[in-house]
Amino acid sequence: MFMKSTKQPRPRRQRLRGLARGAGRALALPGRLAGRNVDITLALVAALLFSIAWPTLPLTNAVTPSLLPVVALWEVGPLLLARARPLLAWGLALAVGVGFWASRSALPDWPMPWPVVYFLVLLALLVGVCLRAPWPEVLIAIGGTGAVFGVVLDGDLKNWAWGQAVLAIVALLVRWLILSRRQLAREAELGEVERARRAVLEERSMIARELHDVVAHHMSLIVVQAQSAPYRLADVDAATREEFTSIERSARAALTEVRGVLGVLRSDEGERLVAPVPGGGDVASLLASAQAAGMPLTWDALPPTLGDVPAAVGLAAYRIVQESLSNASRHAPGEACHVRIDADEEALHLFVANAIGADSLPAEGGGGSGLLGMRTRAEAVGGDLTAGREADRWQVSARLPLAGGRPAGA
Known part of the structure; x- marks a missing residue:
């Protein structure tokens, strides 16, 4: 992610x-x-x-x-x-x-x-x-x-x-x-500081170009293909049409976030965001979107204060849940997944668990950098994250202190 x-x-x-x-x-x-x-x-x-x-x-x-x-x-x-x-x-x-x-x-x-x-x-x-x-x-x-x-x-x-x-x-x-x-x-x-800054901006511009040429281009193609598939293919029933619509929505959302990242990379200030940053209040729509895409997902009632947590904590929670669901659907497709989020006066507690087969998930440290990214996000707001195999399931547990970010809307 x-x-x-x-x-x-x-x-x-x-x-x-x-x-x-x-x-x-x-x-x-x-x-x-x-x-x-x-x-x-x-x-x-x-x-x-x-x-x-x-x-x-x-x-x-x-x-x-x-x-x-x-x-x-x-x-x-x-x-x-x-x-x-x-x-x-x-x-x-x-x-x-x-x-x-x-x-x-x-x-x-x-x-x-x-x-x-x-x-x-x-x-x-x-x-x-x-x-x-x-x-x-x-x-x-x-x-x-x-x-x-x-x-x-x-x-x-x-x-x-x-x-x-x-x-x-x-x-x-x-x-x-x-x-x-x-x-x-x-x-x-x-002068050295300015030269270093220019070098960083040039590197970020190069990364932005690569993201635009590779990711944004292919995501745009996915949107176009999902949007035109019901008209190009014969005998598309209502359920299939809805599936294509769900794919289109997910691809558009991903494309919007990619454009936001491109805005950050291309900005001279380095922090300007073209697209709104997701937060704690967007976790519910994330879960609903994953369930609508066909993932066997259940979750406990979300805390009513989830949308009011500090912006940095809300973003970390959203990305951790998003990455956990992505890993579950990629490494254990079709297996049941459950999400629980609790909140108290001091911290936000995340728990994501999915059933796995004998060799569904790689050991921690193998494969991609998703687990490292989740842990980095948790540590960035002063929290911690653990992930690993527990019996016949893979679970991710994170604690995000509410004092680790600035208030929402700051």
């Missing part, structure tokens, strides 16, 4: 966004690990600079020996915030520098008001802001650093105000390069 999807249609852009979100979730853990590695690296660099700043601080600035570790920690401490809060780290470092300049004078032989370690830390934090922060924060960092350099530094050292601007421009160029590479990678990924 042919299977049609019951999922809601999703436009092309939504599918691409879904794939992008799936890729983002797949990369989330490596991203967190990379951020943790950066934090560890910054901590190690800060520890190294702290070990350098402590002993060298008395060589550049007049600092009380008891305050050496504290001042050294102030110099390198903002580095620990460089990844998470780059602007805050830069602001803290700049405030430390201004306070240090106002309270601690440099030694006569040292031309700068700050130790070398602090100077390197401040420039590194400026680069971090240029690489990671939003553009308004980048402008604040460049302007603030240039203003402080222009006020604090003397003589030729004022050129550092321009030097930090050049450094910031280089950092911004690196940022642009990184972002452009990432954008190219995203475009390449979307």
Whole structure:
């Protein structure tokens, strides 16, 4: 039997966004690990600079020996915030520098008001802001650093105000390069997704053509032959005429469903249905049609709520009963078949049993894919299905949870 999807249609852009979100979730853990590695690296660099700043601080600035570790920690401490809060780290470092300049004078032989370690830390934090922060924060960092350099530094050292601007421009160029590479990678990924989508559509179009050329063509011939047989053949009685009419109705119904499958395969969205999808409410007409076709079929009273089950569950129930009846008529023709369907608050229970001869049915796993298709449909709505020989009969039993599908009419 042919299977049609019951999922809601999703436009092309939504599918691409879904794939992008799936890729983002797949990369989330490596991203967190990379951020943790950066934090560890910054901590190690800060520890190294702290070990350098402590002993060298008395060589550049007049600092009380008891305050050496504290001042050294102030110099390198903002580095620990460089990844998470780059602007805050830069602001803290700049405030430390201004306070240090106002309270601690440099030694006569040292031309700068700050130790070398602090100077390197401040420039590194400026680069971090240029690489990671939003553009308004980048402008604040460049302007603030240039203003402080222009006020604090003397003589030729004022050129550092321009030097930090050049450094910031280089950092911004690196940022642009990184972002452009990432954008190219995203475009390449979307291109791969689009190529895969086109390949799928081409494959589905090929399958649709094959179905149309083979199945739909022959089903149309069956309809025409069954419709014209009473007029082409002599001495056709009323019972035979009714049999031809039943064959015509069954062939037309099958042709309609094949056209629905063709509509799904040819649709760019992949979910549009040309023909209505059968559900729980159509099981009664399915049983009546099989009985009218001459199958020795009986069934218990159907649950009154069968037509109100979720659409996915109703479709699964219809297809399981349909496939079970098809198997019974094909492998055990003329044998009695019985159908029972029960429903409670949690699930729909299907039971189809038919009498068989000594070797009427193949063992499970042999022959076609009908049993696998029924089991797949049951599992798709969260249920389960068993099929096998029990004494002198073959039976199919399925449980379909009512929570496994969306409400009918959704």
